[in-house]
Amino acid sequence: MTPRTKSQWIPQPFRSFAHSCFKSQANSDGQSPYRAFYQKLKTYPELYETFKAARSRINKEVWAKLRAEPELLRAKQEELRYHHHHRIRFKDVEVRSKSGTRALAHYHAHKHEEILVRTRLIFSWCFGVDVERSAWAREKLPRKTHCPVQQHERTYQFYACCGMQRYMKSAWQSISDPSEFLCNKHYAERGWNLAMPEGYVDVRTLKGIRKRYEELNPGPSSKP
Ligand SMILES: [Zn+2]
C-alpha cells in the first residue's frame, strides 16, 4: 500500500503537524528570509548582541524587544514561516506519514477526555469553519477574562502560557492586560466556569449558545 501523504484525513487539532505545503518561500527580491532578517538585525547593534548572547534562541526577553521593532518582527516572522514550510517540505515521505499516523493514533486515544472535548468545542465555536457564526461568537458574547481574536494569517508569537513560540492565527487576549495572550488550549484548560461567558456556563452547543443569547437579549434587534 502506498503511504498516505495527504493531510486532509488528520483531524483538525493535529492537521498542522502533518500539514505539507509546497509554496516557494523566497521573498520578493529573491533573498532568503533568514538573510533578510539578519541584515535587518545588524542595524540594531544592541538587539543583535542580545540575540547572540541568547545563542539565537528567541526567549521571552528577545521577543519583547523584537515586538518593539515592527519591521524587525515582521522579518523574523517571515523567517520562521519559511523554516516551518522548509522543514515540512524536506521531511522524508515515510517519516511524514509515520508522524501523521502517530498523531492520528494519539488523537483517537485521547479525543474523549473532557479537557480535549472542551478545547475542541471552544475552538470550533470561536474560530471554526463557519466563518460567520464564529465571528458572531467572538464579537457578541460577554467575556469574563479573555476575548477571542483571530488574525488573517498565522504568525509566530511567543506564548507565555506554553513557554514557547507557536505558529497560530487564533488566540485569547486578556481583557485586563491586552499584551497578554493565551493559546486556545491553555484558555480551555481553565475549565468551563472561566471559559464560558457569564450566563452560558451550562451550555455545550453553539445552537444552545445562540438560543441562550436570544433569551438574555430579548427584542428583534438582538437576533443572532
Ligand atoms: Zn504550511
Ligand SMILES: [Zn+2]
Ligand atoms: Zn498555551
